[in-house]
Amino acid sequence: MPTVFVNDKPVEIGTRKLNCVQAAELAGTEVPHYCWHPELSVVASCRMCLVEVGELKDGKVTMQPKVVPGCQTPVKDGTVIVTGDYAKRDQNVAPLSYDANYKPADRAKKSQADTLEGLLINHPLDCPVCDKAGECKLQDYSYQFGRSESRMIDVKNTPANKPGLSSKITLFTDRCILCTRCVRFTREISGTAELLVVGRGHHEEIDVFPGRPLENKLSGNVVDLCPVGALGSKDFLYTQRVWYLKTTDNVCSGCSTGCSVHTDTNKDIVYRLRARPNPDAQGHFICDEGRWGYHFTNSPDRFTKPLTKTDGKFSHTPYAEMFPKLKADIVAAVKADAASVVVVLSPFLTVEEAFQWATAAKSWDKGVRLALGPVPMVGVDDSYPKDVKGNPVAPAKFVIRAEKCPNRLGVEMVLQHFQGSVTPFAGIGATTAVVFVGGYPEPVTAEALTGVVLPDLLVVQDLFTSPLAKAAKYLLPGTSNFEKDGTFLNHAGYAQTFARAANPPKEVRSELQVACDLAGKRGLAQASAVRKDLAKTFPALAALAEPKAAAKGAARLELQTV
């Protein structure tokens, strides 16, 4: 087995093609880097990852006389890597037999400090006003590897800021360290190539071509990629300091790609979404639609109270008053004709919620029908990178799907299990009672309702007002995907369990809770408990029973049809 030695620690790399940074990561040693990114080409321009490299042959180590950039140096069997952190190495591992004159890490350490000093020459050090402060790699590495005082006595370069770079993104030019991650992203991942480096030497700047701003559907990723505070999202600019934010691992509900995201919240307000690298779901990036599409959850227009319609007017009714009436109405309708009672489950529900609702519906009567809510489709799948004419180039590195809901497959799986087939919303036919469990970030349009005759007894749980909500007799407030804990199955049947990032408004009961309440199941609804039932019912999701595996997204549904 090929073995690499990182700070004396042997690590087996198998058949993978790794560079020194990756090999060190395997050994649990972080090699600081700015310009290197696993998804982008290697340029070795920041010089932060300089390491000492040598070779172990016949029990003797021969070190190269110079430091080399770790990101650009591939490793092979017997490669010896000495990083600047050699002093913090695992003391239980026996040291290799270096040359007597060789002092491990001396050069690497000095190189790191010198590199940082160079990067900070023109950096304005305006951390107090910089949004990146607190999660800035320049801050972190300066603290870990740099020197505490600047020797710079000359006037710093102060190039003008470029707020016109994009409608969504601003560039603080003076903070840039020219790692060119953003430039490479627009060239290699989005393929739109808006960004470029202009100027020479210390006057290099990131810029766009005149009249061609950074406007593509993946542009927000350059903000995540920027290791310093140069590229800022205008949406998040100056709204919060990052150390106030609580990060929760979540799944984007924008389309059926089901991107893994970090949701940053403070006091139950969602402030920012960031891409969470997950090779099984989407890779390292997310689209702008998802990134800036969280605003609906903070919207003041959301339903926040349970409402009952009397004489054509909605009035606030507490749950304790509403549920007995609501349940009596449904029971009466079920008794009259169970087949004319339909529970519509939207593709925005989690698998747990759909399962619980289906269980509740079948507990009223086996004859109660289930249907799939309207599936929003916009255009066609949009795959990146694009060529110069805007046509997608194979192989696709990122796909924004046309199906603008996160969990159609999951809900369909539940519907299949309970009644053997999936009835679309348009095909529910004649009904006497409909329970519509929504959660649509974009209100259900009138078009989605064409051909559907809504009965008098219409129960709607949704986020925003719509023709459907207006027709409801009982109107329950819904929760957004940030306010629940559950599992989504993406377009490929990949199951991702996520945690709740924020609490819903005070008087909102989650879809899961309402399902439990209406099924006569008492107490607080727990998604994790439902998940255990799910794991038993669906063998493909058996891994979800283990909380740790569920969080990692270990389960994958075997698809019947693609």
Next chain:
Amino acid sequence: MSTTRVEKDVKWIDEPKLGLFENLYLPIVFDGLKTTISHLFTRKVTESYPEQEPTMVPNYRGVHRLNRDTEGRTKCVACYMCATACPAHCIDIVAAPAPADWVGREKYPETFVIDELRCIYCGMCEEACPVDAIELTTLYDLTGLSREQLIFDKEKLLSVYDQTVKAGTDPVRTQSGNLGPASDTAQAGVPKA
């Protein structure tokens, strides 16, 4: 066990026996009177507050002020360091991009509110401030008729600055040492962008 240990540790001292001189009492009385009378001839130290207001030591930690730069703008860059450092959570800031005509400034506090009743006057905020924008002044007589009156907003805090500058009671910490680069820029209004 514990009692024996206590007994062992206790040292008993007998009351001193009083002699004839002590039993007379009068010498001690005169000794006391001597101290009292001597004070009639020394400098008065009693301050008759509130008729007479004391001058506080310059490093007294009283009401906060928000400093202005040379152009009269608030020096604060809304970095939230004070709010982060505040152990009483009494500072509330809402940041915003600085107005377009503020040359050299990118971020400023749209609102800056200190709840003076919550504040414990520890001075951590001025210690945390990278631009010396917030300072505790020597104003100590903080009174109000309602709780709301003592929730100071940005205008009020800037007016405290104007008031203390006018009265010549700048806190001792002002200009006391080398300020960071962020402060220098904010102070001198040096064009940066």
